[in-house]
Amino acid sequence: MMELLKCPFCGGEVEIAEHYFNTPYWKIKCSKPHCIGQFGWAFCDKEDAIAAWNRRIEPDELIEFRAKYQAVKKELDRINQIGRTASEAVDEQRELK
Numbered sequence: 876m877m878e879l880l881k882c883p884f885c886g887g888e889v890e891i892a893e894h895y896f897n898t899p900y901w902k903i904k905c906s907k908p909h910c911i912g913q914f915g916w917a918f919c920d921k922e923d924a925i926a927a928w929n930r931r932i933e934p935d936e937l938i939e940f941r942a943k944y945q946a947v948k949k950e951l952d953r954i955n956q957i958g959r960t961a962s963e964a965v966d967e968q969r970e971l972k
């Protein structure tokens with residue numbers, strides 16, 4: 876079973892339950908009764924319900940931050956690789972002496 880993320884509004888635990896109305900369906904909601912995290916949609920498939928609950932919209936700033944982080948990480952990896960290559964060259968020179 877897919878992992879069920881915590882409530883996006885209060886961070887609390889959530890409940891998934893199977894109900895019946897002619898056919899079975901699944902609903903997910905926050906376990907705290909006064910929290911806004913009461914998901915109104917019903918799904919015939921449990922995995923579809925979990926995937927829908929887990930879907931989160933990220934703020935633009937977070938998307939931008941992730942892109943910058945990835946660019947910096949890529950550059951650091953490149954620099955580290957150059958450092959490693961230079962260090963290996965120095966070691967090779969020492970071995971020749």
Ligand SMILES: [Zn+2]
Pocket residue numbers: 882883884885886887905906907910911912
């Ligand atoms: Zn909640």
